[in-house]
Amino acid sequence: MVDLVSQYEKIKPAVLPLIEDIMSKAQFINGPEVSAFKNELQDYLGVKHVIPCANGTDALQISLMSLGLKPGDEVITPSFTYIATTEVIALLGLKPIFVEVDPKTFCIDPKALANALTSKTKAIVPVHLYGQSADMESIMNFAKANNLFVVEDNAQAIGSEYIFRSGKKQKTGTIGDIGCTSFFPSKNLGCFGDGGAICTNNDELAEKLKMIANHGQSKKYHHDVVGCNSRLDNLQAGVLRIKLRKLDDYIAARRRAAVAYDNAFQGNPNIDIPYRASNSTHAFHQYTLKLNGVSRDGLNKHLTDKGIPSMIYYPIPAHKQKMFAHFDLECDLPVTDELTHQVISLPMHTELEEDQLNFITEEVKAYINLD
Ligand SMILES: *Cc1c(COP(=O)(O)O)cnc(C)c1O
Numbered sequence: 083m084v085d086l087v088s089q090y091e092k093i094k095p096a097v098l099p100l101i102e103d104i105m106s107k108a109q110f111i112n113g114p115e116v117s118a119f120k121n122e123l124q125d126y127l128g129v130k131h132v133i134p135c136a137n138g139t140d141a142l143q144i145s146l147m148s149l150g151l152k153p154g155d156e157v158i159t160p161s162f163t164y165i166a167t168t169e170v171i172a173l174l175g176l177k178p179i180f181v182e183v184d185p186k187t188f189c190i191d192p193k194a195l196a197n198a199l200t201s202k203t204k205a206i207v208p209v210h211l212y213g214q215s216a217d218m219e220s221i222m223n224f225a226k227a228n229n230l231f232v233v234e235d236n237a238q239a240i241g242s243e244y245i246f247r248s249g250k251k252q253k254t255g256t257i258g259d260i261g262c263t264s265f266f267p268s269k270n271l272g273c274f275g276d277g278g279a280i281c282t283n284n285d286e287l288a289e290k291l292k293m294i295a296n297h298g299q300s301k302k303y304h305h306d307v308v309g310c311n312s313r314l315d316n317l318q319a320g321v322l323r324i325k326l327r328k329l330d331d332y333i334a335a336r337r338r339a340a341v342a343y344d345n346a347f348q349g350n351p352n353i354d355i356p357y358r359a360s361n362s363t364h365a366f367h368q369y370t371l372k373l374n375g376v377s378r379d380g381l382n383k384h385l386t387d388k389g390i391p392s393m394i395y396y397p398i399p400a401h402k403q404k405m406f407a408h409f410d411l412e413c414d415l416p417v418t419d420e421l422t423h424q425v426i427s428l429p430m431h432t433e434l435e436e437d438q439l440n441f442i443t444e445e446v447k448a449y450i451n452l453d
Contacts, residue, residue, distance in 0.1 A: 083391045084268045088433040093324055100320045113316030119323045123279060126326060129256040131288035133280040134314035135295050138237040138264025141278040142207070143170040144312060145233045145260040148290040151176055151204050158198045158230075159207040160190050161399040162418045167209055167235045168400040177409060179203070180401040185417045186357040188212060188370075188425075192220035205231040210239030210254045212370050212395075212427075213270065213336075215362035218244045218257045225258075232258030238367035240271050241333045245361045254362075255281055260291070265314075265322055270336070270365050271329050273318040335432040336366035339439060343369055343428060346443035352376045352450050368395055369430040376450055378426055384449040390442050393427045 090097070104113065116134055123132045135141050146157070153175035159168055161180035171178040181194040190208045206225055208216040218234075225232045236255030240263045243251045255261025263269075265277030280295075282288050290307075293300055298309030314322075325332075340356065347353045354372035358364060373381065378394070385392045399422050400406060401413040428442060 083393055083427070083429050084431040085433040086267055086272070086431075089431070093328070096324045097321060100324070101317065104317050104320060109316050111313060111316060113319070115316045115320035115323060116314055119314075119319040119326070122323060122326055124281070126329070127253045127256050127281060129253070129261075129281045130283045130285070131281060131291075133282075133288065133291045133295055134319065135278045135280060135312040136314065137276040137312075138262060138266065138269075138278040139166040139170060140295075140310070140312040141262035141264070141280045142166060142233065142235060143173065144291055144294045144310065145262055145280055146170060146174050146176065146205070147294050147309070148260070148287055149205060149231050149233075154202060155204040156200060156202040157205045157207055158195060158203060159400075160209055160211075160418070161401040161413065161415055162188060162396065162421055163209040163211060163235070163400065164237070164396065165400060165403065165405075166237075167207060169405065171207070172406065172409075176204075177202070178400070178406065178411075180399075180411065180413050180415060180418075182415050182417050183211075183421070184217070185421070187214060187216070187359050188421060189214065189216035190221065191417075192217050192224060195221070195224045199228060203228070203230060205233060207233045207235055208258070209235040209237075210242060210362075212356070213239045213242055213365035213367035214356075214359055215239060215242055215244040215254045217359075217361060218254075219246050219361070222257065231260075234258040234261040236261045237264035237266075237269060239365050240269070241329050242365040243363045245363075247361075256283065259284060260287060265318065270332060270367050271322065271325055273321045273325075275315070275318055277314050277318045277322065278312075279314070332432045333365050335434075336430060337364070339430060339434040340364070340366045340369050342434075342436070342439045343443060346439075346447065347371065350447070350450065353446075366430055368427045370395065370425050370427045372421070372424045373426060374424070378424065381426060381446065381449050385442075385445060388441075388445045390445055391429055394422075394425060395427050397422055
């Protein structure tokens with residue numbers, strides 16, 4: 083699905099001296115690379131504060147911890163997402179309220195928000211799934227009207243831009259009160275282990291987020307709130323600085339691969355190619371097809387037989403996971419349920435060559451015409 087080895091080969095001349103330098107100085111935690119990366123990511127995103135942390139799941143957890151919510155408060159989120167988005171809500175004693183996604187963008191359907199609203203609703207966690215922004219303008223308008231926080235799960239879309247009706251563009255993850263991202267190796271900006279970051283334009287929240295990520299510490303040995311230990315390693319930050327400079331090129335390479343896939347599948351009645359929302363650019367963390375009247379298992383098996391990986395993101399929606407059974411949620415999410423049976427993701431990364439893309443598209447088409 084990804085080719086991190088070939089990508090590494092190209093940045094190796096920059097990475098190896100960096101590792102050597104960090105090792106020889108034994109600057110492993112809170113080193114200079116972390117603060118430099120923090121500043122460079124702030125500039126890239128156009129956001130006031132970046133708080134690096136240990137991974138994307140921690141970023142979401144720390145964000146929700148900073149909002150002063152009470153046990154039982156409700157957080158609206160899609161069910162069609164990676165489990166981390168929804169798990170942290172329950173972990174903190176909050177109640178996830180799963181809402182439907184848009185059948186074209188696979189992101190939260192803003193029309194579903196009103197029905198999910200109760201007197202206990204405190205926040206919305208939209209997910210920019212597969213690399214394309216949720217409809218942030220509608221979500222922010224709804225949130226403002228109902229006094230809700232918005233925490234964006236930007237783990238899959240770093241580098242994407244949301245386009246407001248006014249024409250104004252803003253990077254995903256910087257529009258809500260807080261944005262969260264992950265530097266898991268396979269993400270669009272991935273490090274060589276775990277990493278994550280939180281961003282916000284709100285000074286007060288930034289202070290809280292920093293404190294919570296560092297044992298609730300306001301000054302050395304003064305712990306004002308219960309926090310956690312969530313740090314980005316100096317080494318990972320150094321790697322991320324090298325890769326951040328290339329992020330736009332990496333995204334461009336993903337977009338080129340997506341266009342090649344699109345051209346091969348366009349007009350095929352059995353395949354819906356990824357929808358391009360007019361209000362967002364697409365960072366193509368995943369290239370995901372929606373199949374109509376084709377056996378997904380059959381296609382998956384055919385591709386596996388030809389040595390082509392394919393993945394289902396995600397086969398079981400959050401509202402059907404056992405971990406949430408005790409909430410006794412009444413969920414009627416037909417679009418989500420249907421998508422979990424229809425979607426299939428093809429290899430998507432920065433190193434896809436034309437012959438690889440041709441091979442993959444020919445084999446997909448060979449199966450679909452057979453099926
Ligand atoms: C990867 C991912 C996360 C979690 O990130 P980690 O760094 O693995 O903890 C959260 N949400 C979404 C949508 C993701 O894709």
